[in-house]
Amino acid sequence: MKTKIHFIVNPISGKGKNELCPTLLATYFPEADYDLVIKKTEFANHATQLTNSSMEEEAEIIVACGGDGTINEVASCVVNTSIVLGILPMGSGNGLASNLKIPKNRGKGLSIIRNRNITSIDTATINGSPFFSNTGVGFDAHVISDYEEKARRRLFSYVQSTFRTLKKFNTGPVEVSCDGFRETFSPFLLFVSNSNEMGYKMSLTPKASLQDGLLDLIIVPKLSRLKLIYFTILFLFKKHHWMKEVKFKQVNKLKIKSLDDTVLKIQKDGGLFVPDSPDIEIVLYPENLKVCVP
Numbered sequence: 001m002k003t004k005i006h007f008i009v010n011p012i013s014g015k016g017k018n019e020l021c022p023t024l025l026a027t028y029f030p031e032a033d034y035d036l037v038i039k040k041t042e043f044a045n046h047a048t049q050l051t052n053s054s055m056e057e058e059a060e061i062i063v064a065c066g067g068d069g070t071i072n073e074v075a076s077c078v079v080n081t082s083i084v085l086g087i088l089p090m091g092s093g094n095g096l097a098s099n100l101k102i103p104k105n106r107g108k109g110l111s112i113i114r115n116r117n118i119t120s121i122d123t124a125t126i127n128g129s130p131f132f133s134n135t136g137v138g139f140d141a142h143v144i145s146d147y148e149e150k151a152r153r154r155l156f157s158y159v160q161s162t163f164r165t166l167k168k169f170n171t172g173p174v175e176v177s178c179d180g181f182r183e184t185f186s187p188f189l190l191f192v193s194n195s196n197e198m199g200y201k202m203s204l205t206p207k208a209s210l211q212d213g214l215l216d217l218i219i220v221p222k223l224s225r226l227k228l229i230y231f232t233i234l235f236l237f238k239k240h241h242w243m244k245e246v247k248f249k250q251v252n253k254l255k256i257k258s259l260d261d262t263v264l265k266i267q268k269d270g271g272l273f274v275p276d277s278p279d280i281e282i283v284l285y286p287e288n289l290k291v292c293v294p
């Protein structure tokens with residue numbers, strides 16, 4: 001029996017113009033042993049439709065070829081099934097791939113899928129919608145909201161969005177509750193991560209693990225301009241835990257309530273997510289996604 005592998009390629013992720021060359025694929029997956037299908041996404045969320053049809057077509061491995069957004073769309077379908085997720089990083093940040101030590105090099109990425117060294121990782125949901133890397137309701141969500149209006153998916157665009165957001169960022173008070181902990185504050189950051197990397201090798205939660213059955217929560221209340229500069233410098237040097245205002249927690253579920261009843265802006269795996277209510281519930285599910293790793 002041939003192994004069925006389907007590749008879902010997001011042509012616009014990262015620098016764009018992503019393609020998978022069938023001749024290159026054939027050198028890693030000989031026709032005698034593999035049944036390969038390449039599908040290209042044509043619009044946002046198309047990867048979900050394509051993955052669902054690949055599941056009906058009985059693909060055993062479905063490879064997300066893109067960034068964290070594409071992985072989110074593919075993995076949201078295969079989570080809790082025996083279907084294995086493959087990852088070929090083609091995004092801008094590639095946070096999850098980097099945490100899993102999957103390199104950007106196309107040949108190395110294909111070898112990892114061919115070797116079929118499979119592990120199970122934790123996943124999580126926010127108001128029932130899956131995420132795999134991280135989610136946040138603070139500054140990061142507002143940056144992503146600004147970034148999504150721009151055409152170019154580059155590091156420089158993130159930097160531009162960050163500066164624009166700094167000028168206008170404002171959020172109302174929220175209440176966070178988990179495991180006997182309850183806190184009310186107006187967040188600069190309220191960031192929940194399954195992975196130890198956000199992309200571009202940057203991390204707010206360096207102790208997070210994809211296999212510890214826990215989500216890493218970082219809480220930073222609104223800061224004065226001077227403290228914000230200090231936080232940014234510490235963050236760039238991975239020392240933001242030095243600031244007394246920065247709190248970390250490890251939880252397996254938490255609730256966030258918007259106290260002024262506004263529906264919060266949410267960032268989920270680097271994309272904007274609009275919840276249907278001011279009340280947010282985040283839940284971790286241990287090791288329910290199978291992934292090819294080095």
Ligand SMILES: Nc1ncnc2c1ncn2[C@@H]1O[C@H](COP(=O)(O)OP(=O)(O)OP(=O)(O)O)[C@@H](O)[C@H]1O
Binds near residue numbers: 011013068094
């Ligand atoms: N043909 C398309 N046209 C427009 N948008 C698309 C198309 N195909 C996929 N998308 C959308 O592109 C978005 C961005 O994809 P993705 O997150 O993979 O790339 P990225 O943002 O460059 O990488 P990263 O998240 O790692 O920084 C996804 O939300 C996806 O729904």
